[in-house]
Amino acid sequence: MLNFQLMTDKDRKEAALLERKRAIEEERKKRIFNPRTRLYGVDYEALEKQLAEKHKREAEEREVERFYSIQTAKYDEISKALDLKEREERRRIQQEINEFRKNYQKPEDRREFDLNDPNYFKKLIPARLRDDDPRCGISSAQKFEGEDLASDLRYKVQREQIKAYLDQQMLEREAADKERKAAEEAYKAAVMARDQRAVELDVMEKECRKKLLVATCRYNKALADEREFQKRCAAQKEKEDSTAEMYNMLTSDLMTENPDQALSNLGKNRRIGYMYKGMNEAERAEVRAGQLNQIAEAKARREFEKRLDLEWQAYNNGVQKSIQMMDKEIERKKRESEQQIMEENRLLGVEQKNHKEYLNKVVYTNKPTAAYFDQFNKSTR
Template structure:
């Protein structure tokens, strides 16, 4: 802090001037160093004033809304109270009307109550009390011909009629029982006759079956005797045929192994397979000679193949030696080329290192430090 007690008036003015300059410089730096404010050019004071006005407008609107809500709540409360009061008065009026009707407008006091009396019919006399009722005139329509005026006589006649009906039903039942018994006896007699007839038919059927079985037995015995004779003749013929077949087989060319029968008509060297019994001694000797000749020929072919294989191996070994010498010559040339490239790289590296030392020590001796770059953007001027 400044020691204002030891400062003169001129120093105070100078200090106030410096302070104002510093404040303006800080505000200027805020405007210049802020890209948004510098490029777009926003008026912060105007924006703040607009924000303040908007806040005031919002607060005023909220205040008006609160007042409106309070008035609306009060109006609702008043409307509810008036509605409750109106409902209470309406119920009171309806109660008074009901009391007046109960006291001064009773149903039995009405002029036309006799027409609407629910017990009016119960209070009236019936249209007909008895047959001697004086109210029953010709036009009363209450007494007619054929009515039950003689109840006792009617009941007596009905009892007699019921007794007659019961007697008739008993007679009919006895008659029906007799007829049923007669029908049962007739049915039993028919069943007995039917059973006797069935027994007679069964006996007849058994007799027929017995006779038929006897006839079948005699016929089967005759067939068996005939079959025995036939089988005996057939066995005799089969035995004779087998003997002839055995003799023919023993004397046939197949078992005697006649070589002439195996010769085919298709050619001198063709044989019939199922008649061929093998080769002769001359044929076997000829085949053996041919096999020995083939063996000698195979030995010659084997020796020729071995000789050719040896020549090929010698040629292959000479070729491999030539290729090996060529590979060694190529590796020698590659080593010399790698040495030459290494010497060239070493020379270039030495030149590059000398050039870097020259640039660092002579050309770029005065290199910029961090202090040089930090001096920028310190003020707005």
């Protein structure tokens, strides 16, 4: 304890100032070293308001879900008929939402992207480049030259900034809630109109089915009458055909033994097999001459194919030799390329080894001790 009886007014003021700074520092440590306060803030009224809005929104969503459940149970048959169309519409809307997010809500376009940037630390420069680095201020943990005298002004600016952020978030949330409610109302109206149209279509379908049933009955009666008439016509035609067949059989070439009956309509030299009685001498001589011509043609064709095979075999052997020479050339170039790569890798290995020895022997000689790390995270400054 200080002996205030032996102290002057100036000493008391200095002691009070030190005590005040010490108390502020302790309070600041509680705020900064408390993760909940540092991350979430202490605006309990805004948090309570947000929680109430969330409960209200959840209650509204439950009420809407209950209403949809009742409507779904009431119009179950109609919903089954229109379920496919609704799924396609929802898929299209979701696709449009995803396209909008992809094109207009990219992560790099957000206001706080710099806080969530995965490459943030890669983009940073070292904390201290030299002793007279202008970035090494009071709060840099690199140089310690006194207290932060502008803390009150900074606290005020930070509080105003936090308040402005919260107001902006509230306005954005209210606007989003209004848009969501308007969209829900429009969707409800569209669902009711769709259901009404489905009922009208069902009534029209029943009327059409009745008319179709009457028309079907009339058509079946007319079809039965037509079928009976066709049966009578078929019986009459069958009787006439039988009479004609008997007459044709009696007057046919088979019964009359006509010698020209073996001639075919497919050609003057064609004959009908089951009516043909054999060839004459001229026809047999003509057939023999045709056979001899076919034998000569077959022999010439075989000789031509044999000569063509020999030429193709010679060409194939030449191509194989060319391919073998090309393969040898490719292998030679491949070996030269591998030798060059091995030489380059060896040179790179020597260079990396020299660089590593330079770092270990020249650059990394001054290793930090435990006392260097113990001096951090002991104060809020």
